[in-house]
Amino acid sequence: MITVENLTKSYGGFTAVDDVSFTAEAGRVTGFLGPNGAGKTTTMRVMTGLTPPTRGSVTIGGHLYRDLPNPGRHVGVLLDASAQHAGRTGREVLTLGARTMGLPASRVDEMLALVSLDERESKRRIKNYSLGMRQRLGIAHALLGDPSVLILDEPANGLDPAGIRWMRGLLKSYADRGGAVLLSSHLLHEVEQIADEMILIGRGRIVARGTKAELLAVQGDGSTLVQAVDNDLLAKALVAAGHEVTAAGAGLSVSTQPAVVGQVALEAQVALVDLRATEGRGLEDLFLELTADTQREAPAGAPSAQPATPAHAAPQGGPR
Ligand SMILES: Nc1ncnc2c1ncn2[C@@H]1O[C@H](COP(=O)(O)OP(=O)(O)OP(=O)(O)O)[C@@H](O)[C@H]1O
Ligand SMILES: [Mg+2]
Structure with missing residues (x-):
């Protein structure tokens, strides 16, 4: 379980993360959703000890990341799939990870099979990997130490539709086995299909949280x-x-x-x-509205072009 308590991160006078508190529970997929620059990566960097917080703290299973003796055995992290040595092969990267964590070499083959990187691909240098292959390797690396917590920053980036579906299944079954997954995205559709719980962040602040049903229920107006x-x-x-x-x-x-x-x-x-x-305006409109003042562009057609009464907004086939 990940516990974020009153986390603030400032760079000079700029506050990237502003008094954020939430938990990502075991056995659940928690979606961390927000537009570009909302503070998702910054929060995850603090979680994994890469960035010191200005105030507040993040603990994983009750411990600070830096206090975990063999962190890879507890927390699987994928922050930037391209941040690997470009000259190494995928197999080498996993082998180094396995050795560092004291795992048997057989674990490397298990992980390659799990993410569907074949023998030939595993021996290719990472600089020649496609974005989706890097992402798969990153997921393999995160799962290598059989951790109980996964922290994944935009893991679906670069995956094709079949890859996204595969990842969804993988993360769901990981959570079903009792793991805690925190997964960030700026794409609502990616998250709403997989997350048990969603945390919406905009300009460093949490603007809403809850299950998809709870978030949508707020929108209902009884019509x-x-x-x-x-x-x-x-x-x-x-x-x-x-x-x-x-x-x-x-x-x-x-x-x-x-x-x-x-x-x-x-x-x-x-x-x-x-x-x-009436189901209200749907999650996408809710997301755009909640983060409206944090968007770079005014959301297309929203919120000004939205009908004042949600009852008329989704007359048919509205989002369920
Ligand atoms: N080292 C830094 N120095 C100054 N500002 C920073 C630094 N790191 C991040 N920021 C700022 O903090 C804000 C949040 O950035 P962050 O990378 O956490 O956003 P994000 O939610 O991950 O966005 P995206 O969806 O684009 O990945 C941005 O305005 C960014 O410019
Ligand atoms: Mg980011």
């Missing part, structure tokens, strides 16, 4: 999307019952709970095709 065989008839009945109704895609958006809409439909004897709670 309903409904589609009936006869929308006009239903709309009339709803208006007569005192509800606000607007057209939304192939159906209607109603300013009340689904159960109430269902009851009105029953009484009006209108058959329904679809009935569900």
Whole structure:
């Protein structure tokens, strides 16, 4: 488990990480999400003893990274997949890692197989590796010492779709076996599919946290999307019952709970095709909105172009 407590990192007068506290629990994948320059890498560098904090602390299983006797056996780290000696082969890098950690040479072959780097590729120099191959080697290196904690900075960078799916499976099963995974990304889609818990950071500060469902729940406004065989008839009945109704895609958006809409439909004897709670604007909009003042560009179409009431924003097929 990783515990970050009131972590602040300043460079001169600039605060890169501002009083950040969170935990990454064992058995879970924690996504660390934020736009470019938000402070993700800086936080991870402090975690791994590469950057001293200005204030606060990070402990791993209760210990500072620098106090871990054989850190690679406890924490697997991948911060920059290209930060390897370019003239060494992948196999050499892993072999050096295994020796440093006191592991048998067989562990190298196990890891190469795990990340699908074949015999020929493993003997190629890293300067000739593709970005995705470097990333795979980095993941192999992080897992070498069979650590209980993984700290991965943008591990999906450079992986193709099949590679991303492979990594997702690998990290999920690692967490299922009891490991703690902290994984950063500036890409929401990468994180939302894999993370049990998400920490959203913008300009050095945590702006939101929770499971995907919890983050989205904040967005719900208690309104309903409904589609009936006869929308006009239903709309009339709803208006007569005192509800606000607007057209939304192939159906209607109603300013009340689904159960109430269902009851009105029953009484009006209108058959329904679809009935569900409005899910708000979706995680991507939430992410862009929460980090809006920390984005370099104004997010496309947001937040100014967003409808004032979420009820009308995702009339159909909204993000689930
Ligand atoms: N050594 C340093 N000296 C001065 N400023 C720094 C230093 N390291 C990082 N920063 C600044 O701290 C801020 C956070 O940087 P960081 O690399 O942690 O962002 P990030 O969230 O990892 O972004 P990205 O998604 O682009 O990787 C940036 O504004 C960066 O310029
Ligand atoms: Mg970074």
